[in-house]
Amino acid sequence: MADPGFAPAKVNLTLHVTGRRDDGYHLLDSLVVFADVGDLLDTFPSDRPTLRVSGPMAVGVPVDDSNLVLRAAQAMGIDAVGFHLEKHLPAAAGIGGGSSDAAAALRLLAETTGAPLPGDRGLSLGADVPVCLAARPARMSGIGEQVDPLPSLPPFGMVLANPRVSVPTGAVFGALSSRDNAPMPARLPDWADARAFARWLGEQRNDMEGPARGIAPAIGVTLSRLGATDGCLLARMSGSGATCFALYETLTEAQAAADSLTKLHPDWWIAAAAPYSADAG
Numbered sequence: 393m394a395d396p397g398f399a400p401a402k403v404n405l406t407l408h409v410t411g412r413r414d415d416g417y418h419l420l421d422s423l424v425v426f427a428d429v430g431d432l433l434d435t436f437p438s439d440r441p442t443l444r445v446s447g448p449m450a451v452g453v454p455v456d457d458s459n460l461v462l463r464a465a466q467a468m469g470i471d472a473v474g475f476h477l478e479k480h481l482p483a484a485a486g487i488g489g490g491s492s493d494a495a496a497a498l499r500l501l502a503e504t505t506g507a508p509l510p511g512d513r514g515l516s517l518g519a520d521v522p523v524c525l526a527a528r529p530a531r532m533s534g535i536g537e538q539v540d541p542l543p544s545l546p547p548f549g550m551v552l553a554n555p556r557v558s559v560p561t562g563a564v565f566g567a568l569s570s571r572d573n574a575p576m577p578a579r580l581p582d583w584a585d586a587r588a589f590a591r592w593l594g595e596q597r598n599d600m601e602g603p604a605r606g607i608a609p610a611i612g613v614t615l616s617r618l619g620a621t622d623g624c625l626l627a628r629m630s631g632s633g634a635t636c637f638a639l640y641e642t643l644t645e646a647q648a649a650a651d652s653l654t655k656l657h658p659d660w661w662i663a664a665a666a667p668y669s670a671d672a673g
C-alpha cells in the first residue's frame with residue numbers, strides 16, 4: 393500500500409498553455425508524472441491546528457495558516473490535528489511541493505478520520521492539488537481540475553535539478569507572450585520504450601519555459617548542464633520552474649548523471665529519481 397503521507401515531487405513532462413478563462417486562470421494540457429523523492433507528512437494528536445516543519449528544505453516554509461497543509465485540514469473541516477512535515481522538496485520550484493503536501497494532508501485526514509475528501513479534490517487550495525491527490529501518471533487539463541490517469545509508461549530514470557532560485561508561479565503566467573497555444577495530440581501514442589517516449593516528448597513543449605528563463609536566467613544554465621550529462625534523452629523545465637528534469641533509459645544512468653552534476657554544482661538541489669505511482673505495489 394502506498395504511504396498516504398508521502399508527498400512526491402510532481403513533474404510536468406509537458407505543459408501546454410492553451411487559453412485563459414475570464415477569471416484569469418490559464419487552461420493547460422500537461423503530461424504529469426511523479427518522482428519517488430518528496431516530502432513526508434505525519435499527524436499527531438493536538439487540540440488545535442498545529443504544524444511543525446523539519447528537514448533539509450524547511451527554511452522559509454510558512455508554519456502559519458498560509459501553509460497548504462493547514463489549509464487542507466481547514467478545507468476538510470478538521471481543527472484538532474497536529475502535523476509534522478519533513479520537507480525535502482524546494483518550495484516555489486515548479487514541482488508542486490506545497491500542492492503535494494496539501495494532497496498528502498487530505499489523504500491522511502480522510503484515512504485517519506473517515507471524513508470525505510473535498511468535492512473539488514482540493515482545487516480551491518491550488519490548481520495542482522487534484523493531480524497531486526491522484527499521485528499517478530496523468531494527463532491534466534482545464535486549470536488542473538481534469539485529471540485523466542495514463543495507461544502504463546515505459547520505464548525510465550529522472551534527474552531533477554534546481555539552481556536554488558525560487559520562481560513565483562503567478563509571475564511566470566503573467567509573463568507569457570502567448571496564451572492560446574496548441575494542445576498535445578488528442579490521442580497519446582503507446583510508447584515502446586524510454587527513447588520513443590523522450591522523442592515524442594521532445595516534439596511537445598513547456599510554454600512557461602521561455603518566460604521563466606526571462607525571470608530566472610539560471611534555468612538556461614540548468615538545462616544545458618542536464619542536457620550535457622551522459623545518456624540524457626531530454627532536458628526540460630517542470631511547471632513554472634525553476635526545477636528542470638532530464639530523462640534517461642535507466643535509474644542507474646540518472647544516478648550517475650546526478651552525481652556528476654552535484655560535483656559541478658554542489659550548491660544546487662539535485663535528485664535522481666524513479667517514477668512514482670500511488671497505485672503501484
Ligand SMILES: C[C@@](CO)(OP(=O)(O)O)[C@H](O)COP(=O)(O)OP(=O)(O)OC[C@H]1O[C@@H](n2ccc(N)nc2=O)[C@H](O)[C@@H]1O
Nearest residue numbers: 416417418486487488518519520535561562565631632633
Ligand atoms: C504551473 C503549474 C503546472 O502544474 O505548476 P507549478 O509551477 O505551480 O508547480 C500549476 O498549474 C500551478 O498550480 P498551483 O501552484 O497549485 O497554482 P495556484 O496556487 O492555484 O495559483 C498560483 C498562481 O498561478 C495562476 N494560475 C495557476 C493555475 C492555472 N491553471 N492558471 C493560472 O493562471 C493563478 O492565477 C495564481 O496567480
Ligand SMILES: Nc1ncnc2c1ncn2[C@@H]1O[C@H](COP(=O)(O)OP(=O)(O)O)[C@@H](O)[C@H]1O
Nearest residue numbers: 458459460483484485486487488489490491493
Ligand atoms: N507545505 C508547503 N511547502 C512549501 N511551500 C508552501 C507550503 N504551503 C504553502 N507554501 C507556500 O507556497 C509557495 C509555493 O510553493 P510550492 O507549492 O512548493 O511551489 P510551486 O507552485 O512552484 O510548485 C511557497 O513560496 C510557500 O510560501
